Amino acid sequence: MSADVANRRDTAAGQEHWPHTVSDPADARTTDDVAYTPGALDRSAPFYVAGHRGLVGSAIWRHLQDEGFENLIGASSRELDLRDRAAVEAFIAEHRPRYLVLAAAKVGGIGANNSQPVDFLSDNLRIQLNILDAARTAGVERVLFLGSSCIYPKLAEQPLREDSLLTGYLEPTNDAYAIAKIAGILHVQSMRRQYGLPWISAMPTNLYGPGDNFSPSGSHVLPAMIRRYDEAVRAGDTEITNWGSGSPRREFLHVSDLATACLYLMEHYDGPQQVNVGTGEDVTIKELAGLVASATGYEGTTSWDTSKPDGTPRKLMDVSLLRSLGWSASIDLPTGLDDAVAWYRAHREQARGA
Template sequence: MEKNSKIYIAGHRGMVGSAIKKHLETAGFQNIITRTSRELDLRQQEPVKAFFEQEKPEYVFLAAAKVGGIVANNTYRAEFLYDNLMIQNNIVHAAYIAGVTKLMFLGSSCIYPKLAPQPMKEEYLLTGELEATNEPYAIAKIAGIKLCDAYRAQYGCNYISVMPTNLYGLNDNYDLNNSHVLPALIRKMHEAKMKDEAEVVVWGSGTPKREFLHADDMAEACIYLMGNYNEEGLVNIGVGKDITIKELALLIKEIVEYKGELVFDASKPDGTPRKLMDVTKLNNLGWQAKIGLKEGIQAVYQDVMQKGF
């Protein structure tokens, strides 16, 4: 990408998209185009096609998606499958018609089988059953990867796919009904601290292990790969280290300075037992994560303290 290249970020107001936009602007890229969901419904084929025909972006970061935690994924199964399929299908095809130079599709670590060997290598895709609670979202993302590969194979499109691990950062979702575990724990403990509550209930047993990557690291990795990766398949983006949910909760408790007790409700679903990315491929391409988990959560909590939830 050149500094004057026309770049479209789909999903620029989300956590990942906003981080990519911020890092591109910091690096001196000035020709960035965006549309809010009100301005352009990405689920509608004709408006998306018209947008690409009019704007003719050279590079596309496809970060737009319907996302959420275990409850949202399991409750709105039809929406998670339909909305995500429509968004990515419309953008990928419109990009092809408009002659986009390069497109990056952003997926999720939930594409891997529930009981995949750990750490998860890129080649483990489609080698086993998915986690049931987020299967519709995972199937949509797998379809996105295969769509990019198919357009590469049939039409010669330079479309690449990246799979981030669990993300956190600025502009995260703190809605307790729809958020992921890290922002949910921050909000729960902060509010319990403000109300001087004696305990905070954490969903699940606390034993599952998860890997967490700051959105700023994710953005840097995406921009780096847009400039340095041009192959089919996918690239994992992560830190290569994980932590149990209990350890995460205790770390957040320390950072928030919550003095009460943590109670783990084992009647709630745990999800996949472990999700650790193998980041050998990414590291060999020349990129490594830089932001430590404690440092990253402290920065996020300070931002929340200033802006609110």
């Protein structure tokens, strides 16, 4: 099986460095104690980025390269179907990473989540179970699982705190995806409790940036807007219609900021609590449309189709925990949008969903 591997060394470092490798369930721990002190990761150790060609995974891959990691491991979906348990077990057993970020997932916007709940639930559960179970068997020392802000109840108090998890009903348009991500958090917490593994979870807010999905039917709100407004500019259109009322408030984080937060958490945090990752600031969808119009140069009018669903009224993350650890976002929304629009225009023909 082929794989993208940067300067890969032939090593089984995963089992050499961590004392809690578990091959027999009888060796499982039964307490919440995890004997691990976060610190700088070994830049020469094997590091597997699951989903390294997606929006999140590619940003993490670039950041790790910039930070001097020499032994990055990744496989495309054509090389490795993460829903195939046997194939995942064989891949991780062969490469034996010491570190792993689980950034692979089936993702989409409101329309896709609402119309394909079985796909989002089944695919994501299988991906997570396969990777996390195989990582435990192979003795992967440090794992970061990435979820989503949609795990929190639809009407949870704003901003969304980590302890709001499982305190109310989910937004019904993406509840299947949210349940899968909640299962991933509990899987990581269970690995800590049963096997004493220093694995952690991070919950990003809405993301955007290079490598996003720009499909008109399957993308999230911001890349869909970028495509729509760019097409209007190129076609000379003077009116655009967006879904919903435009009143919901959303928070947006540039994916490069998320990438830096992921490495920061792996080197500075260890605990069972999932960590929110965001900017701590939000805008209305109408305000977002205005910013996208400015970034693309669109000068026409925008109307709103209120027959379409708005989704959750507000999703703003409480990032107090992350800030207390010493990390804050550095890319403001207008700057990030300029970057995202420039990337899309430079890669328009090759961009996902084009």
